[in-house]
Amino acid sequence: MLLENKRAVVTGGARGIGLAIASRFLMEGAEVILCDIHEERLQEALEQLQPLGHVQGKKLDVSDRQAVDNLARELEAAYGGKPADILVNNAGIGASTPFLELTDAIWDSVMNVNLKGAVYCTQALLPGMLSHGGGVILNMGSTNGMRGQPTMAHYNASKAALVSLTQTLAVEFATQGIRANCVCPGSIATELNMKDSGWDPDYLEQFRQHIPQQRFGKPEDIGWACAYLASDVSGFVTGQTLVLDGGLLAQQ
Numbered sequence: 412m413l414l415e416n417k418r419a420v421v422t423g424g425a426r427g428i429g430l431a432i433a434s435r436f437l438m439e440g441a442e443v444i445l446c447d448i449h450e451e452r453l454q455e456a457l458e459q460l461q462p463l464g465h466v467q468g469k470k471l472d473v474s475d476r477q478a479v480d481n482l483a484r485e486l487e488a489a490y491g492g493k494p495a496d497i498l499v500n501n502a503g504i505g506a507s508t509p510f511l512e513l514t515d516a517i518w519d520s521v522m523n524v525n526l527k528g529a530v531y532c533t534q535a536l537l538p539g540m541l542s543h544g545g546g547v548i549l550n551m552g553s554t555n556g557m558r559g560q561p562t563m564a565h566y567n568a569s570k571a572a573l574v575s576l577t578q579t580l581a582v583e584f585a586t587q588g589i590r591a592n593c594v595c596p597g598s599i600a601t602e603l604n605m606k607d608s609g610w611d612p613d614y615l616e617q618f619r620q621h622i623p624q625q626r627f628g629k630p631e632d633i634g635w636a637c638a639y640l641a642s643d644v645s646g647f648v649t650g651q652t653l654v655l656d657g658g659l660l661a662q663q
């Protein structure tokens with residue numbers, strides 16, 4: 412098992428990619444603290460995950476700095492000063508909006524969750540990692556942060572910023588036992604992508620055909636990548652973006 416004796420905080424973990432990451436981490440022997448803003452969804456996820464290992468749920472809005480700090484303090488008290496060995500900044504939102512219709516409210520809500528949420532969680536958990544021998548930070552980027560896609564300027568900008576944040580964290584803390592990497596999924600079959608983002612089913616089908624593998628990714632594909640990057644076997648990998656997209660970005 413890749414993650415024995417590791418404790419991981421996974422944000423946005425109640426469904427989709429976050430749930431698959433938590434599930435893989437538990438199967439690899441990690442203890443998981445599953446955080447999500449959606450209480451009901453969190454309870455359902457916990458019922459699904461509990462047979463796999465040691466998991467507890469915490470209701471958390473990652474864009475609420477006070478709530479994030481409170482959780483970090485609670486975990487520090489419970490675990491002798493080190494809240495986590497692994498932080499997965501996975502919580503993310505974003506629906507299609509034409510650029511000229513983007514309001515401050517839409518822009519800010521996406522940035523607050525996708526980017527500031529990752530900053531808040533990292534600032535809250537990193538000190539405990541630094542004072543207890545190191546740790547791993549994984550940020551959930553997207554292929555959208557590496558190419559343009561119409562009507563997604565707000566989302567894409569937040570994901571591009573996560574690549575930059577990851578690189579800086581990796582370099583700034585490289586000698587202190589911290590590794591930071593960014594996982595960039597292509598199109599994954601989750602509620603966010605298939606429903607909440609507002610894509611027309613015909614557009615999604617056209618998009619699927621445009622992917623060299625002609626399929627959407629599975630959340631489990633991302634779970635495996637995160638398990639690798641979170642584990643000691645990837646000890647020399649830091650500051651990287653790992654793209655999992657069925658060949659999408661590789662084609663002309």
Ligand SMILES: NC(=O)c1ccc[n+]([C@@H]2O[C@H](COP(=O)([O-])OP(=O)(O)OC[C@H]3O[C@@H](n4cnc5c(N)ncnc54)[C@H](O)[C@@H]3O)[C@@H](O)[C@H]2O)c1
Nearest residue numbers: 423426427428448449472473502503553598599601603604
């Ligand atoms: N699905 C894709 O194709 C795809 C592709 C690239 C990147 N991503 C990224 O992967 C991550 C997960 O996406 P998904 O498709 O599984 O989405 P999803 O909507 O299925 O799941 C996201 C989870 O995050 C939670 N969440 C939302 N706002 C939150 C907040 N403020 N605080 C805490 N939790 C919050 C939701 O309740 C939900 O359970 C996101 O960062 C997304 O941008 C997804």
